[in-house]
Amino acid sequence: MILDVILRVAAKMFIPFIIMFGLYVQLHGDFGPGGGFQAGVIIAAAVILYAIVFGKDAAVRMVPKWAVELMVPLGVLIFAGVGVWSLLMGGEYLNYNVLLHAGEPIGTYDAVHGQHWGVFLVEIGVLVTVTGTMLTIFYSFTGRGRPDA
């Protein structure tokens, strides 16, 4: 069927660009609108587009279920881990000022760079969890099957 061919070719051209746009939104979250949530949803939308056009089995072969289910708690772990790192470096929980040591005077902290690293890691944690959850929900809904079908 010709319409099928158009869909497949168009989807194959779009999906890499969608993933790249998602990564752009994530990494430029500091300089323009963006951040973890938007990027996570965009990357999940790319995989959902692949599943809609090529069938659910092809999508599950590409992004397997155990990987998606692993991503869901991994993001929360990264986020909480940044907080624990702050505790280990001597500050309060999730205090980004104490994450990195400064150069010359031993014992002081590099506050601005610590903030940069903290925000970067936290946004990555958010991205992983949001992508994992959206894909898990999608796989659960489409994997159910109608009882009378």
Add this chain to the structure above:
Amino acid sequence: MVLLTLLAAITVGIIRTRNLFAVVVLSGAYSFLMASVMIVLDGVDVAMTEASVGAGISTVLVLGALYLTKIQEDPPRYSAFIPLAVCAAAGAMLIYGTWDLPPFGTAAQPVNTHVGAYYIAENARETDIPNIVTAVLASYRGFDTLGEVTVIFTAGIGVMLLLKRWRDV
């Protein structure tokens, strides 16, 4: 103004339509209009999130649920007069409450002066991040974001518990 009127018109359409597939399409259009209104109100981060989440993921999820249930809604059984009266009364009381609100868009309102102005003033010195919304979300209000990620995690686990077939299909 035009955008807001279109929003109201689409909402009336959603109420009146009985075919649920059409309701889903209309709600996607509604999310897109809401994102445009948010851009006019200077919330660019919020608009991007509303567009991607509301018009993207919500539509996919409701379509997935519609595939597993039925598409046509039954005609209402009880008269709709009492809910209409209650909603109209609540709306009238709320409109009466808006007469006292400060005029739209001034910088001297209490909502714009205390904490918001502090974040705008101190952000460049403390964290060198140009996007103030990301800085506040990840650094100044980091605990709220941790709670939000936990809520998403809980929702994912809840849906897995409800809908996953453990004997793999």
Add this chain to the structure above:
Amino acid sequence: MPDVTSDPLFEAIATNYNYWITIFLMVSGLYIVVARSNMIKSLVGLGIFQTSVYLLYLSPGKILGGSAPILSENVETYSNPLPHVLILTAIVVGVATLALGLALTVRVHEAYGTIEEDEITEIVDREDHAE
């Protein structure tokens, strides 16, 4: 044409118009949740209610003549960033709630065969009386 923009009624309408539309959206979302018995339509109505609350939070934060809260050199006033942060969280929590509500609806449909709340209360009443 008479000068419309200095008319006090027009001024009152123009400054309050977005609050009134917000209230209209809120009330219509509430009406859908209360008056319609189809579960999926109730969930969509709940979503409309939530988005109207986002508008309610966002409109006082806008400063006329300001720009988006991203630090840049040729801008003098910024709009208030605090409501944006709260609404960002609220949007994502809203979609999580929607996903869980839809999963529950699917299970209810499998258990009772229908998703209209009137029919479900009838079936439950019949089962209670039959015992």
